[in-house]
Amino acid sequence: MKVTIYGSGYVGLVTGACLAEVGNQVLCVDIDQDKIARLNRGEIPIYEPGLEDMVADNVQSGRLAFTTDAAEGVRHGLFQFIAVGTPPDEDGSADLRHVLAVARTVAEHMGEYRIVVTKSTVPVGTSDKVQEAMAGTLQARNAQIDFDVVSNPEFLKEGAAVDDFMKPDRIIVGTDNPRTGELMRALYGPFNRNHDRVMVMDIRSAELTKYAANAMLATKISFMNELANLAEALDADIEHVRQGIGSDPRIGYHFIYPGCGYGGSCFPKDVKALERTARQVGFKAQLLTAVEDVNERQKERLFQKIHSHFQGDLKGRTIALWGLAFKPNTDDMREASSRMLMESLWAAGARVRAHDPVAMEECAHIYGQRDDLVLCDHHEQTLEGADVLAIVTEWNVFRSPDFELIRKHLKEPAIFDGRNLYEPKHMEDMGFAYYAIGRGRKG
């Protein structure tokens, strides 16, 4: 089948590569000329395990191509996927500018029936807006061409995106036209062999399912972070509590790791957007407001611990920092906890020596050259001349470090661990002051 995808970011590029992988003819369109030029040179603009090889194979076999020419994109695919960004507006609601621009572009150039599939995360009611934008553009052209709008939200995780797309838990299809539902089923057939994963429903329910999933996951994390702070106050260990409750299959072990807050391009923005959507229909979503507040507070926890360790005086201190990305296996630093920590440390007069296995370029891009930030090629180099060590991302390479070396380099043997990577007793036996999240009173 022929598929066009607008937006070659995390979602668009992975969707394009995976749909090409199973035999479709895919054309990816992006307005970012530099990105398309890089893709056409075989460079992958994001770090995503497995993606580079999959893109290269499919480009070579002629099933995947990239262009900035939207008119060519409209001509190409029966399926026109919208996978552009939906960043938060000033008030937190989703900015639909890019989504509606694509809808108008498709209507501007289409000459025959097209199925417009919204893959971007968009608030309930957006498909109506896409429909209206297209109808308005077609009317201005005096053209009467049939089209359908489908909601097909994406549930992939960065760092495991290719796997998630190839082996989805579910494929949500929102449509009011049974024939379009069947065409979508056919497109997703190769991902649906083992058991039926396609769930066809009305458009609004499909749109809400996406926000409900992200809000539920964010709620689990904020719940655990709240409990972690309580465990600290009560001198209990949240890691025992986590395992104790996770063993109940109704609760489960997934997504109940406490830490220094959730980040990324989705949870923060989607929880905010759902809360704003609720407000627009006169509904006060109290739980969502609390989930967001708890997360903002949690992102300050490591800084507070470092700050009180140094009795409120961080001037002239140097902090070694392991991890910059919002989670392992990605170079994405959007809303990463590392950013709030670094910015608070700088504001308090401290310096940072940081390392991340893949997000160094992204960090340099965000912060540029500054005297109070040194990006080190290896995580052990961050320790040279540092007072203490802070960890914000649980990359595997940080899980079993050379503690002797850490102790040798740090001016004070203190570790501030935002991801609970080590055993407090073990750390204390080795002579470290160990500050974790929710593991007893310290900090």
Ligand SMILES: NC(=O)C1=CN([C@@H]2O[C@H](COP(=O)(O)OP(=O)(O)OC[C@H]3O[C@@H](n4cnc5c(N)ncnc54)[C@H](O)[C@@H]3O)[C@@H](O)[C@H]2O)C=CC1
């Ligand atoms: N990143 C993730 O893990 C997931 C993201 N989503 C959702 O998918 C959507 C896209 O997210 P990302 O891929 O992370 O965004 P991104 O920011 O990585 O990529 C968006 C791309 O769209 C391009 N674009 C903007 N306007 C365009 C236009 N008119 N025509 C063609 N291209 C255009 C941009 O140049 C950019 O390359 C968002 O709504 C997001 O919430 C959903 C599931 C997972």
Ligand SMILES: O=C(O)[C@H]1O[C@H](OP(=O)(O)OP(=O)(O)OC[C@H]2O[C@@H](n3ccc(=O)[nH]c3=O)[C@H](O)[C@@H]2O)[C@H](O)[C@@H](O)[C@@H]1O
């Ligand atoms: O809509 C989206 O874009 C995506 O958002 C999340 O995926 P992602 O943001 O890539 O990353 P996650 O693995 O969900 O992690 C998000 C944040 O939560 C934190 N987290 C996760 C799990 C946990 O137990 N505790 C915790 O603090 C992570 O450190 C990270 O900062 C969802 O997991 C995807 O299903 C969804 O498609």
